[in-house]
Amino acid sequence: DAKTTQPTSMDCAEGRAANLPCNHSTISGNEYVYWYRQIHSQGPQYIIHGLKNNETNEMASLIITEDRKSSTLILPHATLRDTAVYYCIGQDSGGGADGLTFGKGTHLIIQP
C-alpha cells in the first residue's frame, strides 16, 4: 500500500469549496486512490476513488496529478455536515481482499 501524507487539519467556510490535498509519491501503477470520511461517532463512509483520470460523483471530485504523486479531493459546496476526518488511501484493492490501510487523515472543520 502506498504511504499517504495529509495535513492534520483544515478549515473551510460553509458554502465554499473544500480542497483536501493528499501526497502519495510512492503510489504504484496498479494502486488506486481512495477517499473515505468519518463523521464523529460513525463508521467511515466511502466518497470516491480514481486511478489516473479525474473523477466526479454526487459527493465530490477527485483530481489526480498526471504523475499520480498527489491528489486533491474537492467538496464543491461544503456544509456543516461535511465536518469530518477525511482519509486518503492508496492501495491496489478496494478493501475487498485485504481490508483498508488508514492513515491519520485530515480533520476538516466547516465554519459557519
Added chain:
Amino acid sequence: SAVISQKPSRDICQRGTSLTIQCQVDSQVTMMFWYRQQPGQSLTLIATANQGSEATYESGFVIDKFPISRPNLTFSTLTVSNMSPEDSSIYLCSVVGGSPFEAFFGQGTRLTVV
C-alpha cells in the same frame, strides 16, 4: 450497497472479562473485516474473516485475544478476551459491497474497560 448492524453499540466492561461483538450484514458477502480505532486514532485492521475458514490476523493481533467466528455469509462475531483498559476502543465491522471499490462500515462498538 450493504447495511451493517453491530451489537452492542457500546459497553462498559470490567477488566479480565470478555465481550463478544456481533456484526450482521443485509446481504451475503465473502469477506468481512474487523477494525479497531483507539481513542483519537485512525482505524487499524485486526483481521479478515472468511466464511468456512479461520480468520487471518494482522501483525500485532492474535486469535487468543480476538477470536472471530464466521458461521455464515451474513454474520460474524469478534470477541475481545481478558480485557484490560488498553482494549478501550471502537471496534468496527466492514464489508465490501457490489462494487469492489467501496467498503461499508458498521457504526462501531464503543468499548470502555474499567
